[in-house]
Amino acid sequence: MTTERRTEHIPSGRSRTHPLAPPAWLLAGLRPGSAPVPWAAAARAGIAMAVPLAVGFALDEPEYGALVSMGALAGVFGDTADAYRMRVLNIAVPQAFGAVGVAVGTLVYGQGWLAVAVLTLVALVSGMVSSIGTVASVSGLLLLLNAVVGAGLPMPRPWWTAPLLLTAGGLFVLLLTLLAWPLRGRQPERAAVAATYRALADALEACGGPQAVYDERRRDVTQALNQAYDLVLGRRARVHGRSPSLVRMLAQLNVLIPIAEAAPAAHLRGRPLAAEIPAAVRELAAAVEEGRTGTPALALPAPHTPSERAIDSALRHAAAIVHLAEPDPYNVDDRLGRPAALRVRARHGVRDMMLSEASWRYGLRLALCIGLAQSLVSLVEVERSYWVALTVTFVLKPDFGSVFSRAVLRALGTAAGLVLAAAVLAEVPRGWWDVPVMMVLAALIPVFSAKGYAFQTAAITPVILLLSDQLNHEGFDLILPRLLDSLIGCAIVLVAGYLLWPESWHTRIGDRLADAVDDAARYVERAFAPVADDAELRAARQSRLQARRRIYRDLSGVRSEFQRALTEPPPTGDRAAAWWPLVVAVERIVDATTAARVRVNHGAGPPAAGEVERIARELRELAERVRSDRMPIRVDTPPEPAEAGVLAPVHHELAAARAIADPS
Structure with a gap:
């Protein structure tokens, strides 16, 4: 063992820089991510938000079209899962919460302090619900966002019209998402299993090389395994009986574990593995993705050491299972255990939420900030004051990252988005021209969301302003009030949602x-x-x-x-x-x-x-x-x-x- 193995790069970004340069923590948030462009999601977002607007203009009801597009925007937020069954949950469940939120907001519109009290209570519930899990987090977000919008913007009457239109927009996104399900129903799970094989092949290729490279490849294997097990077991939890395709994918995942276990032993030898070994794993990845069966043909070197024997034995067993058409459905264990039924997990989640100190703490934190935002705009004349509470909600979201940096990045992203919105509102005539503009702007949301929070904010801001303009018809006059409202919201979060809570530090x-x-x-x-x-x-x-x-x-x-x-x-x-x-x-x-x-x-x-x-x-x-x-x-x-x-x-x-x- 040498001390060179102990040298580890610390990705803090805190190297010595010019005194006038922006701080490293801010630059980290402004540095765009390297995620690939999600073309399919961009196309869905553009269609889902432009078509309702076009239908609204065609029926001479642009307000209705704008509300459906707002619901579609919420669906675009939730369209992040790979597996189709998870997409149903990720989009449909938050839509139900969003419908409740806008109904509550509509009922207290213009009610002064009653609206303040109701939105504060909704914020408490939203914050606590967000602690249950990923789907619940998005649901809590939409519950509060739509309640704020309903309480701040005039909605069509009767009260149930806005919830119906918003839900229709979300369901339209869901319909577009599921169009390929009959053709690609099991493709996301199969692709995730194949990606795990490829990640393991990369780790085996790094065995015996630099420690930092091997550590990174091994973490990639862990991440790929987590994602694949989550997809396969998550789908299996909703299938009654034993599905042959799911059993086969689970068996293909399970046989990877012995190879992954043998990799550290091979790495500790300090010598690279024969090139045939990672090549054989990549060939198995292709077989998984293509669904090949039959007799595997492996050309592996003769093993000599314990670690080589372990890899050879595990790899040959994996090849036999990968090419097996129908694994024994009663001889496949779940490694992490089969997930409980959805209703059981929901019941346990609600129980844990009610008993969790962290859940109550975050709910109270969000309620305090929303209560302050709504109280402020009730005491001080602020145009279209709902934007202050919207900013608070987005910035204080618990699973989006650091509260402090989000507040700063939100202000910067809003400013950038307002520049684009100003150009659109100043130069593009209102009416049918809004449809192609909306298609382009909406398509940018998934693309920019993959780059980082500031970029996502810059993409969402002009879309929300364009839709808001269909409801309040203020045009270019929306720009400066929105910037002021965003700054007020960020200031509230920094003081009441960050500085007053020592745990934040x-x-x-x-x-x-x-x-x-x-x-x-x-x-x-x-x-x-x-x-x-x-x-x-x-x-x-x-x-x-x-x-x-x-x-x-x-x-x-x-x-x-x-x-x-x-x-x-x-x-x-x-x-x-x-x-x-x-x-x-x-x-x-x-x-x-x-x-x-x-x-x-x-x-x-x-x-x-x-x-x-x-x-x-x-x-x-x-x-x-x-x-x-x-x-x-x-x-x-x-x-x-x-x-x-x-x-x-x-x-x-x-x-x-x-x-x-x-x-x-």
Whole structure:
């Protein structure tokens, strides 16, 4: 082991720059993402929002067309899933919440302080609902957004007209989304499984090479596995009985796990694998994507070491399963367990929401900001005041990133969007010309959303202004009030939603990382737990696999929290950056444990008596140290342990982690 393996790039973006240059945390938010252009989503968005507007003009009811387009805009927000069944949930469920929201807002339109009280209560419910999960988060967002719009804009009468029109727009997006379902019903799941094989091939190709490259490829495998299991198991939870196609995809995913387990052992050898091995995995990816069956033809080199034997055995078994037309439906385990029925998960989600301190805290935080925004515009004359509360809602959304940076990026994105909106409102005649303009602007929303929050805001702003103009007919006079309202909303969030809540200034990485270290201790114990017979061996292996997958999921969550914290201004972002080496160290401890288990399975000697217990005890001590310390101190050259045997790499990585957490 060399100290060169311990050198790790910390993606904090906090390098020394010119004194007048913008801060790194702001530049991180303004740097466009590298995601590919979602052409299909862009086309759907353009059609879904332009067609209702055209129908409204044709029927001489432009207000109705604008409301349907607003509902379509909400559907465009929810059209983010890959699997078609998930798209139904992601679009349809939030539409129902949005319909309730606009109905409530319409009923309190022009009611003064009653509207303030009702919107504050809706904000509390919206914030709490958002904590349940992804679909609930979008649902809570639409509940509050539509309530604010209904309370701030004159809606057609009777009261049920606006909910009906908005829902029609969302259902139109859903219809466009599902047009390809008969032809591509299982394609998203199959493509996700194939992508996992390709990610694993890249990781095998990186074995024996630079540590940083291998770590990145292994994380790509974890992300691909998470996505594929989520898609396949999520669909299986809604299928009664055993679906042969889903069983086959689940079996193809499961046989990847032994190869992924053997990869760390191969990497620790320090020599690249034969090129035929990653090439064979890529060939299996093509077979998965094309649905090929038959007899596989593998040309693999003869294995010599325990890690090579492990990969060879796992790869040959994977090839047999991939090409098998009908795997045994009762011999396929779910690794992470089959998800509970949707109604059961919903019931548990509501129960957890009501009992969660974090859920109540976020709900109260959002309610406070919305209450202040609505109180302000009730006391001070602000034109079209609904925009203030809309800004608060978008900025304070919990799963969009840092509150502080979002407030700043929202102001910048709104300013950029208003420049485009000003050009449209000043130069484009109102009427039928709005239809092609809307088609272009709406198509930009999915494209810009993939680039970052500021870009998404810049794309959405002119669309909302154009639709609002169909309802209030203010034209160019909308521009400056909207900028002022956005700045007011951002200021409310920064004060009442950020500065008044000390938890906003601290990162949760330490606590979440400590939980992952505790899980790693349990994983070490499970990996080398004694077994009495074959049945216990199978149960122990499955338990170990589940534990390992959960650790990597937890660490993925830590990484997401880390990236969010880096967009915070100092000192929060700097504190988060200090945790990075320890995140990497914990991942390597899990990898080294897996590699040791693979070596033992293929001929290496078992650990010495008491060695496993000692490692688990040291990991739990490390977890306690992480919980008690405010911030780790990074060191570049950890001590080399003198341990020998199959667990020597684990001792090395554990010593490195302990040195990072407490170099004294």
